[in-house]
Amino acid sequence: MNLLDGTLQLGLTLDPQQLAQLEAFLNGVEKWSRVYNLTRITNRSQMVTHHLLDSLSLADYLSDEPLLDVGSGAGFPGIPLAIARPFQDITVLDSAQKRTRFAIQMKGELQLSNLSVVTARVESYDADHLYSQVTARAFAPLQDLCTWVQPLLAPGAKVLALKGQYPHDEIEQTCALFPDAQVDSHELDVPGVEAQRHLIEVQF
Numbered sequence: 001m002n003l004l005d006g007t008l009q010l011g012l013t014l015d016p017q018q019l020a021q022l023e024a025f026l027n028g029v030e031k032w033s034r035v036y037n038l039t040r041i042t043n044r045s046q047m048v049t050h051h052l053l054d055s056l057s058l059a060d061y062l063s064d065e066p067l068l069d070v071g072s073g074a075g076f077p078g079i080p081l082a083i084a085r086p087f088q089d090i091t092v093l094d095s096a097q098k099r100t101r102f103a104i105q106m107k108g109e110l111q112l113s114n115l116s117v118v119t120a121r122v123e124s125y126d127a128d129h130l131y132s133q134v135t136a137r138a139f140a141p142l143q144d145l146c147t148w149v150q151p152l153l154a155p156g157a158k159v160l161a162l163k164g165q166y167p168h169d170e171i172e173q174t175c176a177l178f179p180d181a182q183v184d185s186h187e188l189d190v191p192g193v194e195a196q197r198h199l200i201e202v203q204f
C-alpha cells in the first residue's frame, strides 16, 4: 500500500510536504531502530500501513483542541497526527527517555512547531493545563489508562484508545469504574491492515 493511496482512502488530503514529512519520519524510525529498537515492524510497507495509516485512521474522531498522546513510544499515533494536522497542538508523552529523545529529534528535523515532547510516567505527569482529548495506542488496559489520565482531563474530555479486537472486558471494567462516562466503540478500516482495529472513545 502506498502512502498517498492510503491517506486518500482514509479521506485525508495531505500536501506533498506532509507526505514527504511522513516518509522522513519513517526513515528516522528505521535509522534509530537499528540502535534503539524502537519498533518490531521493520518492513517498510508494513510501517506505512501498520504505523502511519493506523495512526492516521483516528484523525476523523478528533477535534482541533490540543491533544495528549500517552505512551507514544516512537511517536505513534502522535507524530503522524502532528504532521497531518499542523493546526493542532499535539504533545507526545513517554516514560522512556530513548523514545522521547527520538521524538525531540524528529520535531527538530521535520520542523514540527505544533509538537511538544514530554518524558514522564503519565500517572505522575504534572501538566500545566488540562486536555480535552487524550489518545493512546498499544498502551495500558483501558481502565488503567482512564484512571491515570483522569487528573489531566478537562470537563467533558475524551479518551481515545486504539485497540485490536473489541476489548470487551476492558470496557466493562472502565464502565464499572466510571459509571458517568459514555463509552463508544468504532470499527476502523485501516488500508492494508487485515486485522481488526477498534477505536474506543470514553467521554467523561
Ligand SMILES: C[S@@+](CC[C@H](N)C(=O)[O-])C[C@H]1O[C@@H](n2cnc3c(N)ncnc32)[C@H](O)[C@@H]1O
Pocket (backbone or CB within 6 Å): 070, 071, 072, 073, 074, 075, 076, 077, 093, 094, 095, 096, 099, 120, 121, 122, 123, 136, 137, 138, 139
Ligand atoms: C507498546 S509501546 C506503544 C508505543 C506506541 N504508542 C505505538 O503504538 O507504537 C508502550 C509505550 O508506553 C510507554 N510507557 C509504559 N508505561 C508508561 C507510563 N506509565 N507512562 C508513560 N509511558 C509509559 C513505554 O515506554 C512504551 O514506549
